[in-house]
Amino acid sequence: MVQTLAAPFPHTRPRRTRQAPWVRDLVRENTLTVGDLIWPIFVREGADGEEPIPSMPGVSRLTVDRAADAAARAADLGIPCVALFPYTPQEKRTEDAAEAWNPDNLVNSATRAIKRLRPGLGVMLDVALDPYSSHGHDGILRGDEIANDETLVALERQSLCQAEAGADILGPSDMMDGRIGVIRAALEANDFTNTLIMSYAAKYASAFYGPFRDAVGASGTLKGDKKTYQMDPANGDEALREVAIDLSEGADMVMVKPGMPYLDICRRVKAEFGAPTYAYQVSGEYAMLAGACDAGWMDRARVVAESLMAFKRAGCDGVLTYFAVEMAEGLR
């Protein structure tokens, strides 16, 4: 970038281009549109019901029918894609997480219900075992260890069920080694050649997931932490290696997670690979912003728009955000 050509003050006055809305519009470098938003929805059992999540004020777990209606409203606002997460009843959580490959589990049922109402809306499903395992881990537990290669077999089964249910994007969020290659090979071998993979490529072992684990009912069950598979928040170069591996194994899109504390990683990933790059503005980020706004300390509409624009400025092509619907309404 050529910075040196600018004349010194007063010939150069940066405020000239900020003097009025029309010129601010003209020089604006980034835009946020409804097409940039992916909306995560929590699904629970039952019919015609919803249940607020205390640590995520304003977000509820929805029964399948309500989730489908909510997704239809999101589609009508122009939101291109929703991401579904299950609140699995405790009695269906097992050591081997078999509910993950039940064709009629909550997210597979919700996917079919959404596709009946709005076939043109993208549906993304998380590939990981934590909402289904009795220990709250993303993989199969053997003694104190998460067994990587055994977990891959489970993830493959889960993925094929999700593709069969009609999921458009699979989002492996488990951080096992080799999972993208295994899932991609299974999809190709079973004629799911159009199923997209958005890999949670650079996923950090973050405290910002706290409210999500409440939302899916995993906070009480999780034994220990996820540091042997999720990344150390101190590392940046390692994120680039993870993204390189996932792209080489067949990921179509990559994600950085959490979002706001990791904008430097978003920037580096986009600059290095130029692949479709997404950030997940996670539950803890939502809780911080929503909590402060509810307390009257910040202006919600403005703070939401600013936080989402930051992802575009950092180079992201889109954002998974619990604010998607209100942002879409704000953009109208």
Ligand code: PBG
């Ligand atoms: C599970 C998963 C998590 C999130 C998305 N998928 C939590 C975790 O890894 O413990 C977090 C989402 C959020 O915090 O909003 N594999």
